[in-house]
Amino acid sequence: MQWYSASDQASLDRIEDAWSDAPVDNPELCEMLLDVARGDVVFYAEAEDPNEQITELLTLLGYSDEAIAAALAALGEDVPETPPRYVFAQLQQAKNLYNAGRIVGNQVGGDGFSFVPRPLSKEIQKIIRPQSGVAHVL
Template identity: 70%
Template sequence: MEWYSASDQASRDRLEDAWSDAGAIDPELCETLLEVARGDVLEYATAETNGEQVTRLLTVLGYPAATISMVVAALGEVDPGTPARYVFAQLQQAKNLFNAGRIVGDTSGPDGFAFVPRPLSREIQKIIRPQSGVARVF
């Protein structure tokens, strides 16, 4: 599955289909929110295999999917791709970040801006690392 982006019109159209507010956000700000959200998701996600660790690192460094697949294949592992739950979590975290910057009522700061930090909520954490109810034995 492909990460959300606001870098081109096709990406923005896809994003607006999933998040109606995205069309009203400046494209540069929207791209920043999505990148921060993606980083939050990747930071919280656990990388269990070498292939997943390599995929995560190369994704954060901005390598294209085709290059990542070639590197993972050279390691002799199957490319795990980006799990759909990570992409969904990215979208939800971007919404949280956007809402954190909205001014509600007269709660703005001295410069007219307000920001409430939004770490990954428990709901988003559960999307990234679903609880199966089965204990892991290491």
């Protein structure tokens, strides 16, 4: 799955389809929000290698070392470079960043813009690294 961007008209159309309030009228701002959100997601996601996550999960579920090795071998090159949940997390984080810069209550910052920093929320963190559920590794 491809990361969201605002680099050309097709990309702007794609982001507008997914996010009706996206600031597509300002492609530079839109691209910046998406880049920052992508960086946040990638930084948080890199805490564990996908193979380590799969190994840890299958170990916790009681699979043998041989079964884990077979699962990792079966995945091989089929492991997507960008999991869809990362792309979805990027979209949600971009929305959070954008909303942080909008009017908060009745307070408006300089030039009509106010910023409240928004780190990755717990909900977005759970999208990136699900805490429970069934692994679909085979």
